[in-house]
Amino acid sequence: MAAQDRADVYTRVTAEIIAAIEQGAGEWRAPWFHNGTSATRPTNISSGKRYRGINTVALWVAAMASGYGDGLWGTYRQWQDAGAQVRKGERSTTVVLWKQIAFSEPAGHDGDDDEGGHRRMFARAFSVFNVAQVDGYERPPTDTLPENERFAHAEAFIANLGIKTVFGGSEAYYLPSSDTVFMPDFASFRDAASFYGIMLHECGHASGAKHRLDRDLSGRFGSAAYAAEECVAEILSGLVLADQGIAHHPRPDHAAYLASWLKKLNGDPRAIFTAASKAQQAADWMHAQQPALAEACQTSSAIINETDAGQPASPVVAGAL
Numbered sequence: 001m002a003a004q005d006r007a008d009v010y011t012r013v014t015a016e017i018i019a020a021i022e023q024g025a026g027e028w029r030a031p032w033f034h035n036g037t038s039a040t041r042p043t044n045i046s047s048g049k050r051y052r053g054i055n056t057v058a059l060w061v062a063a064m065a066s067g068y069g070d071g072l073w074g075t076y077r078q079w080q081d082a083g084a085q086v087r088k089g090e091r092s093t094t095v096v097l098w099k100q101i102a103f104s105e106p107a108g109h110d111g112d113d114d115e116g117g118h119r120r121m122f123a124r125a126f127s128v129f130n131v132a133q134v135d136g137y138e139r140p141p142t143d144t145l146p147e148n149e150r151f152a153h154a155e156a157f158i159a160n161l162g163i164k165t166v167f168g169g170s171e172a173y174y175l176p177s178s179d180t181v182f183m184p185d186f187a188s189f190r191d192a193a194s195f196y197g198i199m200l201h202e203c204g205h206a207s208g209a210k211h212r213l214d215r216d217l218s219g220r221f222g223s224a225a226y227a228a229e230e231c232v233a234e235i236l237s238g239l240v241l242a243d244q245g246i247a248h249h250p251r252p253d254h255a256a257y258l259a260s261w262l263k264k265l266n267g268d269p270r271a272i273f274t275a276a277s278k279a280q281q282a283a284d285w286m287h288a289q290q291p292a293l294a295e296a297c298q299t300s301s302a303i304i305n306e307t308d309a310g311q312p313a314s315p316v317v318a319g320a321l
Contacts, residue, residue, distance in 0.1 A: 009096055009125055010269040013058050017272055018265050020061045038071045038142070039063045040242035045074035045082055045131070054276040055095040057235060062093040063130070070139060072131040079129060084137035092127035099124075145245065154196045154244045160290050163206045165199075172198045174205035176217050181206055193247045200240050204233035207282040215278060227264045228275060235279035240286060 034040040042051040042059035165181045174181050181202040189195040208215030219225025241248040
């Protein structure tokens with residue numbers, strides 16, 4: 001993909017996300033808020049693998065805009081191979097496949113350097129269609145866990161993260177200086193989904209600590225750095241709650257963030273790509289802490305930085321409940 005084509009993809013995907021946020025502004029909605037159904041876990045029809053990062057966000061946007069109730073997607077050819085046919089006139093959604101190329105290989109015009117110049121990423125855009133846009137395909141039945149079991153799984157998932165949490169008070173926030181998440185009591189929330197959504201949001205901030213993923217947590221409310229970190233934590237919450245089959249509800253305090261998110265997205269088409277990438281990295285880290293995956297997930301030291309550098313003093317606050 002040439003540089004101009006990549007710029008077009010950044011601009012197009014970001015424009016669709018901005019439109020989705022603006023459309024739902026009255027209800028404080030953004031693409032990463034969802035109902036926890038299959039549509040929130042976009043999966044490729046051919047490989048059976050889940051989409052990741054910015055592709056998940058882009059497919060959330062498309063599902064929200066078109067009201068799709070299923071998360072199965074594929075290219076025109078993949079649907080043909082599955083015995084189905086994309087209906088004439090259906091509009092596709094763009095996803096991007098990134099492949100890492102060893103730095104020793106000659107780099108052409110299609111590569112992107114990382115900040116250190118040690119690798120190159122080759123990008124290729126694909127047009128995909130939702131199962132609701134095709135004829136001739138019947139989705140195999142899938143089992144759904146009862147809601148109480150999904151909440152129990154979320155509880156265990158969060159406990160396995162090993163992040164210190166203090167309950168009580170009226171605000172939810174992460175304090176980097178003590179590496180502690182502060183949460184109101186469970187009874188303070190309108191439902192269990194809201195509790196787990198906010199808990200994962202704050203644990204998402206904690207994943208950025210120096211000795212974990214080492215993100216910039218020093219931003220103050222209203223700053224570009226603060227808006228970026230909030231965007232990461234919100235997308236991360238959406239990703240993990242989708243994994244658990246739990247709805248990710250918007251909260252009234254998100255209205256205060258919408259303006260800063262929109263300003264950042266309008267100013268930099270790549271910003272949502274960066275936020276989605278960091279959110280996926282945080283979700284991967286969380287999954288790697290789970291007992292069933294701890295041995296299988298050999299996380300690179302380039303991803304988890306085990307240094308003891310000082311913590312920023314200011315808390316990363318999610319706002320009033």
